[in-house]
Amino acid sequence: MPHDKSQALFQTAQSLMPGGVNSPARAFGSVGGTPLIIDHGEGATIVDVDGNRYLDYIQSWGPMILGHKHPSVLAAVENALAKGFSFGAPTVGENELAQLIIEAVPSVEKVRLVNSGTEATMSAIRLARGFTGRDVIIKFAGNYHGHVDSLLVAAGSSAATLAVPNSPGVTLGTSQDTKILCYNDCQGVRDTFAEMGDRIAGVIFEPVVGNMGCVIPSTEFLQTLRECTTASGALLIFDEVMTGFRVGYGGAQTLWRVTPDLTTLGKIVGGGMPIGAYGGRADIMDHILPVGEVFQAGTLSGNPIACAAGSATLRELRDHSPYDRLEQLGATLAEGLQRAAETAGQSCCVQRVGSMLTLFFNPGPVLNWEDASASDTEKFGRYFWGLIEHGIYMPCSQYEALFISAAHTENDIQATITAAESVLQTL
Ligand code: KE4
Numbered sequence: 001m002p003h004d005k006s007q008a009l010f011q012t013a014q015s016l017m018p019g020g021v022n023s024p025a026r027a028f029g030s031v032g033g034t035p036l037i038i039d040h041g042e043g044a045t046i047v048d049v050d051g052n053r054y055l056d057y058i059q060s061w062g063p064m065i066l067g068h069k070h071p072s073v074l075a076a077v078e079n080a081l082a083k084g085f086s087f088g089a090p091t092v093g094e095n096e097l098a099q100l101i102i103e104a105v106p107s108v109e110k111v112r113l114v115n116s117g118t119e120a121t122m123s124a125i126r127l128a129r130g131f132t133g134r135d136v137i138i139k140f141a142g143n144y145h146g147h148v149d150s151l152l153v154a155a156g157s158s159a160a161t162l163a164v165p166n167s168p169g170v171t172l173g174t175s176q177d178t179k180i181l182c183y184n185d186c187q188g189v190r191d192t193f194a195e196m197g198d199r200i201a202g203v204i205f206e207p208v209v210g211n212m213g214c215v216i217p218s219t220e221f222l223q224t225l226r227e228c229t230t231a232s233g234a235l236l237i238f239d240e241v242m243t244g245f246r247v248g249y250g251g252a253q254t255l256w257r258v259t260p261d262l263t264t265l266g267k268i269v270g271g272g273m274p275i276g277a278y279g280g281r282a283d284i285m286d287h288i289l290p291v292g293e294v295f296q297a298g299t300l301s302g303n304p305i306a307c308a309a310g311s312a313t314l315r316e317l318r319d320h321s322p323y324d325r326l327e328q329l330g331a332t333l334a335e336g337l338q339r340a341a342e343t344a345g346q347s348c349c350v351q352r353v354g355s356m357l358t359l360f361f362n363p364g365p366v367l368n369w370e371d372a373s374a375s376d377t378e379k380f381g382r383y384f385w386g387l388i389e390h391g392i393y394m395p396c397s398q399y400e401a402l403f404i405s406a407a408h409t410e411n412d413i414q415a416t417i418t419a420a421e422s423v424l425q426t427l
Pocket of ligand 1: 023025116117121146147206210239266267275276349
């Protein structure tokens with residue numbers, strides 16, 4: 001496959017933007033080589049500037065669950081654009097999106113729209129601290145919640161890929177109120193709450209982890225988090241920026257039947273436009289300005305174009321549910337990749353929830369960051385580039401989940417498995 005134009009354009013990009021990217025997750029840091037400059041997408045496919053076509057399993061890191069340029073989303077955005085772009089004043093589109101989220105997500109009685117998942121998690125932990133009057137936030141190694149200073153202390157996703165467990169620029173004062181525990185370690189959670197439960201404002205975690213690869217919480221872990229937070233008066237925060245509307249219409253909390261106190265959202269709720277949201281019990285959310293005293297604001301929060309894209313996406317998911325089909329496609333792909341790895345003699349495990357999954361170069365099971373970080377990332381890099389040459393665009397890191405969209409077909413999945421069988425034999 002030719003990549004001349006991508007290489008030339010990326011060289012220019014590097015002279016304009018740090019690393020030539022606007023997010024390190026796109027820098028191909030852990031797989032090496034030059035990032036591909038994407039020209040356009042349609043359905044399950046994206047095309048780079050050299051005209052190479054790929055089956056897209058990044059899906060903009062999750063938002064494009066309907067596939068690229070879904071007609072009803074496109075129409076909704078065009079209708080919104082015809083009215084203007086942004087007003088800095090309330091619009092009906094915000095009511096519509098807020099209503100859809102509240103109807104879909106069990107824990108959300110009131111919601112605040114923001115511009116990114118990072119803003120959502122940053123605001124949710126500020127609200128947890130403001131509501132409880134406490135300082136300590138618990139997070140888990142390998143969980144990523146956006147580039148919030150106080151949460152960049154053992155991040156997953158690109159921070160983990162870059163092997164930067166805590167970022168320069170995050171002060172000791174900022175990070176000292178964050179405690180990092182081991183995911184799926186129930187005793188560690190119980191011991192921490194026994195030691196400092198009355199100081200803990202909240203626990204934030206990914207209810208299905210995507211940011212160290214796909215890692216699944218045990219039932220006991222979920223129950224322990226809910227019990228310990230309830231007993232101590234700390235808030236339980238489900239970071240569903242990735243899982244919200246991905247693993248089910250109501251998110252992971254409907255799958256696991258655990259109700260958090262706050263939920264953060266992003267990605268799919270914007271249909272590919274910049275968005276985030278946080279919501280929860282009304283008595284907690286009413287501590288947010290202007291009703292309460294916890295400050296949070298944003299020029300483009302609830303932007304009408306983003307709301308139109310998000311509402312059209314959620315209506316499509318609600319009225320034409322793809323989840324049973326996504327479950328089937330996900331199961332087929334997971335089984336096919338596992339079988340291909342075994343046939344090729346590769347020591348791999350596949351972990352999946354619905355249409356998000358990861359092939360780990362790791363015998364598994366992968367239950368936490370210590371397990372995940374033992375994966376063979378060098379081999380993953382060769383697997384990634386081998387699939388690129390077969391026209392398959394996987395997430396460019398072992399520590400990410402791939403996403404199947406409603407636009408993917410059974411044939412796409414079979415073609416992906418066939419390509420993986422070929423590539424895994426060469427590693
Ligand atoms: P954003 O600020 O990137 O919209 O959302 C931050 C965030 C919060 N919580 C979870 C569970 C997330 O997965 C994310 C962002 N995910 C990464 C990919 N795993 C975004 C990719 C990027 O940073 O470019």
